[in-house]
Amino acid sequence: MPTLAFASEFLEDFAKLQPVVRQKVRELPDKFEHAAQSGVHLEKLTGSRDDRVRTVRVDDFWRGVVVRLGGGNYALLRVMAHDDANAWATRQRFGVNPITGIVEILDVPTVAEQVEAVTQDYRVDQPSDASLFASKRDRDFTSVGVDGDLVPILRRLESEDEVLAIAHLLPQAQADAVLMLADGRSTEEVWSEIQSSYGVAAETEVDPDDIDAALARPASRSAFVVTSTDAELMELLTGDFDAWRTFLHPTQRWLAEKPVFNGPAKVTGGAGTGKTVVLVHRARHLARRLIDAREPTGRVLVATYTRSLAANLDAVLRTFCTPEEFRRLQVSTVDALAHQILSAADVRRYPVRGNELDEVARDSAAMAGLDAFGLDHRFLIAEWEQVVLARDISTLADYVMTARPGRGTRLTRSQRKQVWGAIERLTADLADRKRATYVQIANLAAAQLGRRTTDASVYAHAVIDEAQDLHPAQWRLLRAAVRRGANDLFIAGDAHQRIYDHRVSLSSLGIETRGRSRRLRINYRTSQPILSVAQRILRGEVIDDLDGTAEDSVGYRSEFTGPAPTFERFSTPADEAKDVAALIRTWLEAGVSPSAIGVVGRTRTVLDPVREALRGAGVPWGDLGDGAPKGIRVGTMHSAKGLEFARLAVVGVNADVVPLPFAVTPAGEDPQQHDYDVLRERCLLYVAFTRARDELVVTGSGLPSSLLPSRNLHGPRDTDS
Numbered sequence: 001m002p003t004l005a006f007a008s009e010f011l012e013d014f015a016k017l018q019p020v021v022r023q024k025v026r027e028l029p030d031k032f033e034h035a036a037q038s039g040v041h042l043e044k045l046t047g048s049r050d051d052r053v054r055t056v057r058v059d060d061f062w063r064g065v066v067v068r069l070g071g072g073n074y075a076l077l078r079v080m081a082h083d084d085a086n087a088w089a090t091r092q093r094f095g096v097n098p099i100t101g102i103v104e105i106l107d108v109p110t111v112a113e114q115v116e117a118v119t120q121d122y123r124v125d126q127p128s129d130a131s132l133f134a135s136k137r138d139r140d141f142t143s144v145g146v147d148g149d150l151v152p153i154l155r156r157l158e159s160e161d162e163v164l165a166i167a168h169l170l171p172q173a174q175a176d177a178v179l180m181l182a183d184g185r186s187t188e189e190v191w192s193e194i195q196s197s198y199g200v201a202a203e204t205e206v207d208p209d210d211i212d213a214a215l216a217r218p219a220s221r222s223a224f225v226v227t228s229t230d231a232e233l234m235e236l237l238t239g240d241f242d243a244w245r246t247f248l249h250p251t252q253r254w255l256a257e258k259p260v261f262n263g264p265a266k267v268t269g270g271a272g273t274g275k276t277v278v279l280v281h282r283a284r285h286l287a288r289r290l291i292d293a294r295e296p297t298g299r300v301l302v303a304t305y306t307r308s309l310a311a312n313l314d315a316v317l318r319t320f321c322t323p324e325e326f327r328r329l330q331v332s333t334v335d336a337l338a339h340q341i342l343s344a345a346d347v348r349r350y351p352v353r354g355n356e357l358d359e360v361a362r363d364s365a366a367m368a369g370l371d372a373f374g375l376d377h378r379f380l381i382a383e384w385e386q387v388v389l390a391r392d393i394s395t396l397a398d399y400v401m402t403a404r405p406g407r408g409t410r411l412t413r414s415q416r417k418q419v420w421g422a423i424e425r426l427t428a429d430l431a432d433r434k435r436a437t438y439v440q441i442a443n444l445a446a447a448q449l450g451r452r453t454t455d456a457s458v459y460a461h462a463v464i465d466e467a468q469d470l471h472p473a474q475w476r477l478l479r480a481a482v483r484r485g486a487n488d489l490f491i492a493g494d495a496h497q498r499i500y501d502h503r504v505s506l507s508s509l510g511i512e513t514r515g516r517s518r519r520l521r522i523n524y525r526t527s528q529p530i531l532s533v534a535q536r537i538l539r540g541e542v543i544d545d546l547d548g549t550a551e552d553s554v555g556y557r558s559e560f561t562g563p564a565p566t567f568e569r570f571s572t573p574a575d576e577a578k579d580v581a582a583l584i585r586t587w588l589e590a591g592v593s594p595s596a597i598g599v600v601g602r603t604r605t606v607l608d609p610v611r612e613a614l615r616g617a618g619v620p621w622g623d624l625g626d627g628a629p630k631g632i633r634v635g636t637m638h639s640a641k642g643l644e645f646a647r648l649a650v651v652g653v654n655a656d657v658v659p660l661p662f663a664v665t666p667a668g669e670d671p672q673q674h675d676y677d678v679l680r681e682r683c684l685l686y687v688a689f690t691r692a693r694d695e696l697v698v699t700g701s702g703l704p705s706s707l708l709p710s711r712n713l714h715g716p717r718d719t720d721s
Helices: 008-015 019-026 028-033 082-091 108-121 138-142 148-154 160-167 172-182 187-198 211-216 218-222 230-236 250-257 275-292 307-320 334-344 356-367 377-389 396-401 413-432 438-450 472-481 528-537 573-589 604-616 671-689
Strands: 004-007 042-044 053-057 062-070 073-081 093-096 103-106 224-227 265-269 300-304 329-333 461-464 489-493 517-520 566-570 597-601 621-623 632-636 645-650 692-701
Touching (some): 008 073, 008 224, 073 082, 082 108, 103 172, 103 211, 108 148, 138 148, 138 172, 160 172, 160 528, 172 187, 211 218, 211 224, 275 489, 300 307, 300 334, 300 472, 334 472, 356 377, 356 413, 377 413, 377 438, 396 413, 438 472, 461 472, 528 671, 528 692, 566 573, 573 604, 573 692, 597 604, 604 621, 604 632
Parallel strands (some): 004 073, 265 489, 265 517, 461 489, 566 692, 621 632, 645 692
Antiparallel strands (some): 004 224, 042 053, 053 062, 062 073, 093 103
């Protein structure tokens, strides 16, 4: 059969079709292969920008958009309604980028129209006539792979926000180049980054007419999949299509499939950039390597922070891996791993219950007289977890001498002795009860592994998700559980989503990833308007890269656009809940699946009125804490971590709830900890907003949260008026 290339957009269109239409689409490749006998007709379009682009009839309503590649080969680009297909096809230009060698589809007229629209929307004042690219020459663009026809259009842009608003219309490599030029990078820096991210060979001369060679390049595989056998074609067009299984950005593919990392490797990136996708591919890759190497007992640990995320990873890996591959994987939370290790050593420690830690710490602080210098049980817990457990300190002498980075309250030598006495009382009381915190249990498990005399129980490899939420003691456990060497630790995380008070530099723990780190910049989950608002929550904050260095967020953008988020305020929580319930009924009536709709709030109490309103409106709902609930999914911001919703309502975003008062240390007590706590609350709101894919509605009653982007605030409105 001839070579068939399928654009990712084609397969996404295909997945949305009704079964009877899908079957007709499946028949197209056979018709093309036997064109002379089947009489298939490729319709040439009047006024098309690319003479090779055609449309082909699927049925009376649907048409496919096709481009002839020569030699009997072709690419299927889209499946659309008849008029939409014709309109889309006439605007497209398909070809090989002469600089990067990547196969691209470009719609210059639509880019021009969108630039015209955003320059009107984003400029509330008089235009400044100051192009963002005034200092750039035309060849600065074209030398890094930006299409020459785009240059005069791009020169109309005046801000990074305007670039981000149109970036989804550009081929990925071109969008990256434009955003880096907008950031003031030199052409040398931009080209070096494009070469690294997209696997562009330094000295290879590109033949723009050689489509076959271009499709074989790794970078083209992020947008096209090529089949050359009937079996490959059948696998692609049968069953449900998951884009993440087939299409990986070149950086994602490099991370997932690189044969050997000579030590720990790290992938970072904002919400929705596909870090977990990379991790899943990497886990399977490592399992397959163990099988191929005929290692009889080698296993891959797949670790994450929460049970819900572990359950999701387990489900995904079961469907993605073969049974043989999956048997080489152990999916676990870090807490469960610690419990497993201590149980195997016959060490019994049970997690603290409810407010038990606060009660023990309050008694210990009082007995040590910490109130004499203005310290309470909250300070004691934080000092224990962030200094003593974080640095694995076991003696007063070590504690007195250790640095306390991140702790805003200075302590004299005498005060440290009193604090140490309180910590000893706290740990002794917990030990008497056979209780321990999860961090303490991880610390005990790491110590237990450190005493082993054989490597029989360690893992060959570990892939670790949600790295930003792990405590140093948990990192020591993971480091001890995996043999040091090639491909030992593969780490995925994003400090923008750090919602627990665990700050860590991997290199300080002996986990060195220099030269083996990559940052993902393209968000595949959240539309650009929603992402832009979410990013403003953290604007001005310094976010680290899990190694103590400020994260470079240039180029972080969405692959698609959509409606801007809606912000509504009400006079009472009851009015708010009633309106949210009515909105959800509207979404359901529009055909949105119940499981694709979410409602999240900072606390369970904030969600209670919404639950009652949904119940009164006859809308089924389930709690996110119940695993896989039926109906609308309702839960706290923490429980929504790692999930996504096509439609999302974030409720109760009020001044007295976000930030949550008892989660924030008073500024007068510890200014530095106060700032950390507020940043953590900002990160939590950012996490909540970025759970939305297509539509986000943010509601509240009374005074709005101070963490909301100021330009989105509205006063209360009465739903009865």
